[in-house]
Amino acid sequence: MVAVNKVYLAPMEGVCDPPLRKILCAVGGYDECFSEFIRVTDHVLPAKTLLREVPELAQGCRTDDGTLVRVQLLGDHAQAMAQSACRAVALGAQSIDLNFGCPSRFVHHAGAMLLKEPELLHRITSTVREALPENVFLSVKMRLGFADPSEAVTLVKAVAVPGLNEIILHARTRKELYRKDALHWDKLRELAAYAPGIELVANGDIVDKESAQRCLAVSGYSNLMVGRAALMQPNLGNMIKKDARPFSYLQKLQMLPKLFNELQSRGFAEKSRLDRAKQFLGFVRRADECCADFFKTFCRVSSENDALILLENELIQAASQGQ
Ligand SMILES: Cc1cc2nc3c(=O)[nH]c(=O)nc-3n(C[C@H](O)[C@H](O)[C@H](O)COP(=O)(O)O)c2cc1C
Structure with missing residues (x-):
């Protein structure tokens, strides 16, 4: 059995917003969760x-159960990103993430x-790092490349600036989007050599304890991030770290009234409450x-x-059916 250090709940725009973060973190066993990306212009x-x-900023940037929320910024303007990161810290953020992985065509440059x-990438990461107080944790979340996973070495070298704490790697390229048949856990291992002193986190299609163990073994990492599967198995962090049984159907249904509230x-x-319940x-x-x-x-239903x-x-x- 490979030892697991941290399991993060992934940022998911339009899904993992403050209400859902609260509900998932209360049962999930996550070491940290992330805000949806926040667009920074100039x-x-x-x-x-x-x-x-x-809104968790107002309570030490933690969800009600105490899970730290990392503030994720997305943009191309180094100074504005740095100033925005510093403002988040002044408001209570303890950790900042830079999004270099969002594949949306609607997100320009x-x-x-x-x-x-x-x-x-290098300029943004180093400008943000230099602007932030030393004790603020800074990470980059990115994919392995734009068109080809072989770009990953150059990209990791570019962001591995002094003082960067962590790189989270979604093991696909931008072009591969979320394709099931394109997933490169095997490309993660060699990247550690280019990020000395920086923690690495593997992400992409980790759906249960078994796939988590496979990913850890193949990558050689000890940290994981889980996204979509955490919506299907709300206690996925505990499944991976503590061998917890997956929630039953009944336990998942019992989360819905909490979500409505x-x-x-x-x-x-x-209407939004109903849409969100249907999404869940x-x-x-x-x-x-x-x-x-x-x-x-x-x-x-419409009411x-x-x-x-x-x-x-x-x-x-x-x-009654024991489901
Ligand atoms: C609906 C949705 C929204 C997402 N929004 C973000 C986001 O705001 N920031 C980000 O870095 N990644 C975002 N992602 C990517 C996820 O964080 C994660 O990297 C990806 O889903 C792969 O992990 P998984 O296979 O465990 O889901 C999003 C993914 C989905 C499905």
Whole structure:
């Protein structure tokens, strides 16, 4: 058995927002979670944007259960990124991540698009590092390349500036997007030689304890980040680190009323609350076949009241069938 050091909950824009971070971290066993990416243009981010995106800043940048939230910034303007990182720290952030991995075509000249420009990656990373107090943890999250995984050596060398604490590597290129047949855990091992003194984190298609162990063995790393699978198995961190049993279907359903409450208390409108519940259930359905019919019915409801009645019935049925 390979020893696991840290398991992170991945940043997921449009999914892993403050309410879901709170709910997943409470049961997941994660060492740290991340904000969704916050877009930085050529201006320092206003405090109100940072506080809206990361309300946890007001409580030591931790979720209610105490999990640290790393603030993730995405942009191409080195000074604005550095000033925004410093502002996040002034508001309470203890760790900052730079996003060089987002593949979206709607993100112009930022995220994974910058993988074509190693000198710019270097400039952004070193400018942010130099601006931040020494005790603030700084990481870079990136893919192995823009078009080819062989670019990874150059890219790791570019970001491995003095004082960088960690590099999180999604083992795919920008061009490979999320393709199942393109995943290069095997390319991770050699990168350690180019990042002396920097922690490395493996990411991409880690879905359970078994795949986590395989990834650790192949990469030689001891840190992992999990994304989509954490939405299907909410206690994935504990499954990987503590050999916990995956949550049952019933346990996953029991998270839904908590999600509704959390969204309501944060002022989300009824339509958004319903959409978010459907999104959550969509991930559950991928892991639990028994959810298929309920998911279809649930997706048709248009009022929260109806949704809660359906959910109540499904909870009773799941409990009686031991699901
Ligand atoms: C819906 C969605 C949103 C994402 N948003 C972000 C983001 O805001 N920042 C980021 O660095 N990566 C983002 N990612 C990438 C994930 O953090 C992660 O690297 C990727 O999903 C691979 O890990 P996985 O196979 O465990 O899901 C996103 C992925 C998904 C599916």
